[in-house]
Amino acid sequence: xxxxxxxxxxxxxxxxxxxxxxxxxxxxxxxxxxxxxxxxxxxxxxxxxxxxxxxxxxxxxxxxxxxxxxxxxxxxxxxxxxxxxxxxxxxxxxxxxxxxxxxxxxxxxxxxxxxxxxxxxxxxxxxxxxxxxxxxxxxxxxxxxxxxxxxxxxxxxxxxxxxxxxxxxxxxxxxxxxxxxxxxxxxxxxxxxxxxxxxxxxxxxxxxxxxxxxxxxxxxxxxxxxxxxxxxxxxxxxxxxxxxxxxxxxxxxxxxxxxxxxxxxxxxxxxxxxxxxxxxxxxxxxxxxxxxxxxxxxxxxxxxxxxx
Amino acid sequence: xxxxxxxxxxxxxxxxxxxxxxxxxxxxxxxxxxxxxxxxxxxxxxxxxxxxxxxxxxxxxxxxxxxxxxxxxxxxxxxxxxxxxxxxxxxxxxxxxxxxxxxxxxxxxxxxxxxxxxxxxxxxxxxxxxxxxxxxxxxxxxxxxxxxxxxxxxxxxxxxxxxxxxxxxxxxxxxxxxxxxxxxxxxxxxxxxxxxxxxxxxxxxxxxxxxxxxxxxxxxxxxxxxxxxxxxxxxxxxxxxxxxxxxxxxxxxxxxxxxxxxxxxxxxxxxxxxxxxxxxxxxxxxxx
Numbered sequence: 404x405x406x407x408x409x410x411x412x413x414x415x416x417x418x419x420x421x422x423x424x425x426x427x428x429x430x431x432x433x434x435x436x437x438x439x440x441x442x443x444x445x446x447x448x449x450x451x452x453x454x455x456x457x458x459x460x461x462x463x464x465x466x467x468x469x470x471x472x473x474x475x476x477x478x479x480x481x482x483x484x485x486x487x488x489x490x491x492x493x494x495x496x497x498x499x500x501x502x503x504x505x506x507x508x509x510x511x512x513x514x515x516x517x518x519x520x521x522x523x524x525x526x527x528x529x530x531x532x533x534x535x536x537x538x539x540x541x542x543x544x545x546x547x548x549x550x551x552x553x554x555x556x557x558x559x560x561x562x563x564x565x566x567x568x569x570x571x572x573x574x575x576x577x578x579x580x581x582x583x584x585x586x587x588x589x590x591x592x593x594x595x596x597x598x599x600x601x602x603x604x605x606x607x608x609x610x611x612x613x614x615x616x617x618x619x620x621x622x623x624x625x626x627x628x629x630x631x632x633x634x635x636x637x638x639x640x641x642x643x644x645x646x647x648x649x650x651x652x653x654x655x656x657x658x659x660x661x662x663x664x665x666x667x668x669x670x671x672x673x674x675x676x677x678x679x680x681x682x683x684x685x686x687x688x689x690x691x692x693x694x695x696x697x698x699x700x701x702x703x704x705x706x707x708x709x710x711x
Numbered sequence: 712x713x714x715x716x717x718x719x720x721x722x723x724x725x726x727x728x729x730x731x732x733x734x735x736x737x738x739x740x741x742x743x744x745x746x747x748x749x750x751x752x753x754x755x756x757x758x759x760x761x762x763x764x765x766x767x768x769x770x771x772x773x774x775x776x777x778x779x780x781x782x783x784x785x786x787x788x789x790x791x792x793x794x795x796x797x798x799x800x801x802x803x804x805x806x807x808x809x810x811x812x813x814x815x816x817x818x819x820x821x822x823x824x825x826x827x828x829x830x831x832x833x834x835x836x837x838x839x840x841x842x843x844x845x846x847x848x849x850x851x852x853x854x855x856x857x858x859x860x861x862x863x864x865x866x867x868x869x870x871x872x873x874x875x876x877x878x879x880x881x882x883x884x885x886x887x888x889x890x891x892x893x894x895x896x897x898x899x900x901x902x903x904x905x906x907x908x909x910x911x912x913x914x915x916x917x918x919x920x921x922x923x924x925x926x927x928x929x930x931x932x933x934x935x936x937x938x939x940x941x942x943x944x945x946x947x948x949x950x951x952x953x954x955x956x957x958x959x960x961x962x963x964x965x966x967x968x969x970x971x972x973x974x975x976x977x978x979x980x981x982x983x984x985x986x987x988x989x990x991x992x993x994x995x996x997x998x999x
Contacts (some may be wrong), residue, residue, distance in 0.1 A: 451808070453801035457879075458815050461872065464834040465818070467841045471833065479839050525726040526777035532723035537714045540900040544724065546989050551735050557954035558974040561961040562738030585734040588727055648825045648936050653962070663823040677839065684826045691821025692814075699810045 408520065421433025465688065471681035479677045494682035504683065507662030510576065511645070512690070514659065517580035518644040519637050522587040523595075526636065530595035532619070548589040559585065560653045567654055574656045582650045587640040594639060599625075638698045645691060662687055739978075745971035763972035773973065775948070776956040784931040787870045791927060792920070794871070795878025800912070802883050813883075817875040828940025830871040835941070837879060855942065859949035866938045866950055873937065874930070878923045883917035886912060926990045931980065953977055 471479055472494050473487040498504040532538070533545060563582055564573070572578040606628070610620040626633065652664040668684050746754055749759040767773050819827065835855050837843035846853040855865040889911065897907050935954035938944070944951035944959070951959075957977065960969035 431906060450801055453798055454803070454808075454816075455873075456813050457798050460814070461815065461819055461876070463841065464830045464872065465950045467834050468830050471839070475918045483839070483844055485841070513935045521730070528723040529727040532720035535714060536717040536720035538716070538720040538724075541720075544728070546986070548727070548731060549989055550982055551731060553929050553981050553988075554735070555935075555954055555957075555977060555981060557933065557935055557957045557961075558737075558978050559738050560739040560958060561967070561970060561974075563734075566738055581730075581734055584730050588731055592727060606907045615822060642821055646821065646823045649958070654858065666829065667823065677833070680829065681833065682866070684829050686823075687823050688818070692818060695814050695817050695821060700815050709842055 413484050468684050472685045476678050494678040497679050507665035510659050511661040514576040514579040515644045518583045519640045522591045522640045523637050526591035526595055530592045531598055533596045534599035552586050552589040556649045562654050574658050576659045578654045579651045581646045591636045591640050594636040595632055598629045602628050742971045742974045745967045746975050749968050763968045774954050780952045784928055787931050791875045791878050796882050798879045799882035819873050824936035825940045827873050828937045832941045835865045859946055862942045862950050881919040881923045885916040886896045889915045988995050
């Protein structure tokens with residue numbers, strides 16, 4: 404916001420500013436002046452309007468879902484009301500007491516965590532190789548990895564089903580975790596490579612001279628240096644595995660069925676149990692919101708690398 | 712950074728290679744295999760040559776889905792990119808507002824895609840949804856279930872809701888990385904708000920904007936879950952995009968040959984776009 408205010412102040416004070424550009428001191432004085440004016444908040448009274456309107460636009464559909472989750476079906480289908488008249492947690496109780504519902508959450512979390520661990524673990528050495536060495540076919544390999552991030556999951560749904568059937572992996576958590584590696588491993592390599600390239604090479608060389616072996620150097624010295632990068636990579640692999648449905652649904656039937664797929668099934672089968680559906684939806688938003696809160700300071704950094 | 716030539720680095724890449732090969736190359740070969748064969752069940756296959764490809768490229772259904780998908784991609788790009796820039800320019804740069812804005816704006820990105828679909832399916836319903844009900848009360852003849860035009864509006868609005876935040880976050884990251892010195896120089900020159908945007912902020916955001924455009928284009932080009940949940944591809948075929956059509960053929964009708972041929976054409980298009988993306992990105996990295 405600061406800069407926008409300064410620019411707003413500039414427009415007004417333009418000619419004045421131009422006259423007083425004679426020395427560095429006056430510039431600094433002007434900057435201080437502008438900052439003081441901004442603090443008074445005269446020109447920045449409406450800056451919050453745009454983000455606020457946008458956030459309201461984002462929150463309305465979510466609010467509506469939360470609102471519905473606290474209503475009974477009669478109330479949802481009955482008179483239209485913008486908030487629950489008789490708030491009830493019955494819908495949430497259905498989910499927490501019925502195994503076919505809450506197991507969906509457990510399944511989702513199991514394969515998402517598995518996928519995050521696998522993706523980051525294999526991506527770490529590969530990203531190191533890409534950031535430090537040139538080797539035969541390195542650029543082609545990097546591009547090939549990238550294409551997998553761009554591949555439409557719809558293309559892979561059917562062959563995945565057949566491949567994992569052949570290995571007897573259908574309806575297991577590891578099948579979904581491996582399938583999601585298709586787009587998450589390239590992503591993790593890409594993000595980590597960006598962070599690793601920011602670490603000067605001299606650190607590696609010094610460590611080797613000091614007698615560190617490669618694995619020991621990597622774990623003891625290098626990984627703490629790129630800890631935030633690992634956090635960002637883990638966040639994005641978590642996110643993309645959590646939101647993906649097509650592959651997860653194709654590869655599971657009952658034992659490993661993700662919550663998102665449980666929801667679609669219930670919509671069509673059990674008639675329209677809107678209240679439970681809404682409650683289930685609200686509960687899928689919570690893990691994402693928690694994860695975002697923990698990594699909020701790193702998100703902008705990850706995006707700044709532009710490697711999402 | 713100067714990189715050392717060392718072919719032993721292959722050992723470090725090996726785990727990734729094995730893993731991604733398992734989940735990318737083998738399935739892709741299966742698809743290639745099916746695309747040139749025909750079957751009447753019982754796992755008996757016949758050589759079909761390029762038959763499926765000819766059929767696909769001459770079918771109206773494929774081209775209609777393609778055109779729909781391209782139109783959809785261009786509409787959402789035309790709205791999300793300028794809107795994202797505009798919101799990013801108005802975001803707070805420091806203080807308590809930053810984490811609040813970031814977290815709230817990133818929220819739609821972390822909602823499972825079919826829940827996004829469910830949210831909008833409910834939100835748009837004329838009997839129980841806030842949007843549908845309000846539009847009806849205001850006198851609009853809105854019904855996304857029956858009217859193709861309303862279905863499109865709903866799907867586009869949903870995509871804007873879902874993904875504009877990505878553009879905002881990318882642009883915001885680009886904006887906060889601009890050093891203060893640039894603004895001070897602009898102040899000395901008495902630059903207008905527009906001039907600052909046009910000659911400082913826009914060029915500095917060029918890289919992230921490029922990423923935003925390409926990511927949004929590619930992701931919208933393979934959109935499946937959200938419109939599928941909201942409209943199921945209907946009414947009629949009006950919101951049947953490429954992925955929805957492909958899954959209909961592959962899983963719904965189990966037509967392996969045509970589905971495989973379509974997968975390959977689809978994948979090649981995406982591959983071409985990835986190549987453009989990669990080339991532009993690497994040139995940009997080395998050029999600046």
